[in-house]
Amino acid sequence: MSENREVAVVGGGLTKFGVRPVTWAELAQEAGEVLFRSVPGLEASSVDSLFVGAAEPERFAFQSHVAPLVAEQMGLAPHRIVQRNELACASGQSAIRSAYAAIRAGLSDIAVAVGVEKMNLPSMAEANSAMACVLDRPWDAAHGLTAPPFFAMVAQRHMLEHGTTEEQFAAVSQKNHRFANANPVAQFYDKKFDREKLLRLPLVAPPLRLGDCSAMTDGAGAVVLAAADRVREFTDTPAWIRGTGQYSDFHNLANMESLTDWTGLTRASREAFRSAGIRPTDLDFAELHDCFTISELIEYEAIGLCPKGEGGKFAADGRSDLGGDLVVNPRGGLLGCGHPLGATGIAQAVEVSQQFAHTVDPSRQVPDPEWAMVHNLSGSANVHSVMIYQRGG
Amino acid sequence: MSVLSALAEVKERKAPKSRKRRSGATASPPMAASPVGSGPPERLPYLLDLYPLESAAQTRLSPFFEALHQGRFTTTRCRKDGKLLWPPRVVCPVCHTTELEWVDLPATGRIYAFSALLAGAPIGQEADLPRVVGLVELDGVPLRLFGRLLGVDWQACRIGLRVRLEPLALPDGRAYYAFRVTP
Ligand SMILES: [Zn+2]
Numbered sequence: 274m275s276e277n278r279e280v281a282v283v284g285g286g287l288t289k290f291g292v293r294p295v296t297w298a299e300l301a302q303e304a305g306e307v308l309f310r311s312v313p314g315l316e317a318s319s320v321d322s323l324f325v326g327a328a329e330p331e332r333f334a335f336q337s338h339v340a341p342l343v344a345e346q347m348g349l350a351p352h353r354i355v356q357r358n359e360l361a362c363a364s365g366q367s368a369i370r371s372a373y374a375a376i377r378a379g380l381s382d383i384a385v386a387v388g389v390e391k392m393n394l395p396s397m398a399e400a401n402s403a404m405a406c407v408l409d410r411p412w413d414a415a416h417g418l419t420a421p422p423f424f425a426m427v428a429q430r431h432m433l434e435h436g437t438t439e440e441q442f443a444a445v446s447q448k449n450h451r452f453a454n455a456n457p458v459a460q461f462y463d464k465k466f467d468r469e470k471l472l473r474l475p476l477v478a479p480p481l482r483l484g485d486c487s488a489m490t491d492g493a494g495a496v497v498l499a500a501a502d503r504v505r506e507f508t509d510t511p512a513w514i515r516g517t518g519q520y521s522d523f524h525n526l527a528n529m530e531s532l533t534d535w536t537g538l539t540r541a542s543r544e545a546f547r548s549a550g551i552r553p554t555d556l557d558f559a560e561l562h563d564c565f566t567i568s569e570l571i572e573y574e575a576i577g578l579c580p581k582g583e584g585g586k587f588a589a590d591g592r593s594d595l596g597g598d599l600v601v602n603p604r605g606g607l608l609g610c611g612h613p614l615g616a617t618g619i620a621q622a623v624e625v626s627q628q629f630a631h632t633v634d635p636s637r638q639v640p641d642p643e644w645a646m647v648h649n650l651s652g653s654a655n656v657h658s659v660m661i662y663q664r665g666g
Numbered sequence: 667m668s669v670l671s672a673l674a675e676v677k678e679r680k681a682p683k684s685r686k687r688r689s690g691a692t693a694s695p696p697m698a699a700s701p702v703g704s705g706p707p708e709r710l711p712y713l714l715d716l717y718p719l720e721s722a723a724q725t726r727l728s729p730f731f732e733a734l735h736q737g738r739f740t741t742t743r744c745r746k747d748g749k750l751l752w753p754p755r756v757v758c759p760v761c762h763t764t765e766l767e768w769v770d771l772p773a774t775g776r777i778y779a780f781s782a783l784l785a786g787a788p789i790g791q792e793a794d795l796p797r798v799v800g801l802v803e804l805d806g807v808p809l810r811l812f813g814r815l816l817g818v819d820w821q822a823c824r825i826g827l828r829v830r831l832e833p834l835a836l837p838d839g840r841a842y843y844a845f846r847v848t849p
Contacts, residue, residue: 398789414714416814476784526811528752
């Protein structure tokens with residue numbers, strides 16, 4: 274691999290996340306507006322490839338073949354690779370991984386990765402059906418499995434096996450909501466949640482309460498990836514992709530070895546750290562997939578930030594906050610920003626780019642960050658996708 | 667009730683709340699076992715699909731559904747390596763043979779983990795909340811299956827409760843199953 278095929282995220286932007294009075298296609302247009310505003314050096318004609326992260330447009334917008342739709346909405350005419358990436362909650366990162374791979378392989382020089390999801394619909398039961406069918410439809414979902422009861426069972430077993438508490442779950446939610454209060458695109462930018470309030474919110478799937486669950490969110494975003502010899506056209510602080518790892522080990526719940534020991538994430542992150550040549554202690558911050566509070570706690574353990582079973586204590590002791598061992602989710606996470614499936618992975622990459630450029634609100638700026646980790650799980654934590662970024666310049 | 671108290675491993679099982687059987691059951695297709703019946707009518711869930719896909723014209727796994735209609739719970743086992751497979755399959759994922767055999771599964775087990783959907787139900791399940799669900803360790807085989815838990819409120823549910831598989835009929839004639847907490 275020649276040095277000039279190194280790849281960086283050179284900028285990007287996000288629409289406002291939330292319950293939005295816009296269609297799926299309008300969100301794609303907004304992503305185009307914010308992308309060209311956020312990356313002034315970008316010309317539509319120089320984008321040779323487009324990767325669209327979209328989890329369920331067939332159900333959320335009754336639309337398939339969305340890659341050319343997005344190209345048209347954004348005013349792009351990709352002439353090398355145009356494709357959609359579907360990996361449920363990790364669709365956005367999947368788009369970035371494919372763009373990265375295309376540039377690495379010499380098939381693309383400048384690629385755009387977009388994420389779009391429109392989840393708030395007149396029938397939320399239909400939206401919930403779409404979400405349920407991320408899981409094994411006839412054998413799990415049809416019996417009543419959706420994400421909240423799944424992660425609730427994970428939480429229940431973690432409480433039983435390790436003594437984890439509701440207060441520790443609330444510590445994660447409180448931290449991520451506090452960061453979201455300093456992130457204007459976040460769904461819950463204007464909503465304050467203290468620990469007592471979080472512990473009084475209604476149960477969604479016991480033991481998980483509303484504040485333990487990420488929301489159904491409308492939102493979109495886009496990032497530009499460039500080959501090394503084109504990076505300087507766009508930025509002085511490129512986010513170099515230095516390592517990746519991904520692991521998929523089951524689909525039906527019967528084939529999940531352990532609810533609380535996410536070995537797939539351990540494998541994916543080890544591979545990512547190995548390929549980047551760093552260790553977890555070298556990280557300056559991490560964007561971890563906090564679709565539920567329990568997820569973030571188990572992710573600390575699986576990545577190796579703390580011993581198995583101690584994720585709850587790690588959060589409650591402030592070790593994943595600014596000033597702790599490793600700040601996790603300074604963007605506000607999925608809990609604070611909302612979780613528009615396809616756009617979440619894009620939003621995490623935008624956060625890395627903006628943290629490296631020191632353009633985020635000072636209250637959530639990580640001091641002089643050089644190394645960042647991004648993680649998404651999808652489905653019932655059966656797939657884990659990890660990328661490691663290094664600041665250039 | 668405290669959520670934490672639901673975590674206690676069961677030593678002594680509490681009798682499930684007695685629920686009156688719905689009388690004059692709808693004209694449901696023949697099934698070996700009883701349909702769900704309880705106080706306020708529980709609407710039977712559809713399978714998040716638009717039409718049945720369980721017949722021999724649609725699937726090579728139709729014997730699973732035919733057996734379920736007769737009250738038997740089955741799956742496939744690989745004849746070569748003996749691996750018990752769930753869900754039932756047509757090709758072994760270990761050795762990739764098509765030489766699989768149908769075997770009966772135990773109809774009893776115990777709750778390994780559970781929760782309940784209190785809000786946010788998919789289509790067809792909206793009128794059916796709260797919906798208690800869980801992972802059940804079947805007796806004597808290395809399988810932990812997800813299913814709906816009948817005959818218990820989530821507040822009274824406990825890890826370790828004994829359950830029995832209950833074949834059910836959907837209103838459109840399809841076979842379905844859930845787990846019922848047993849005394
Ligand atoms: Zn085999």
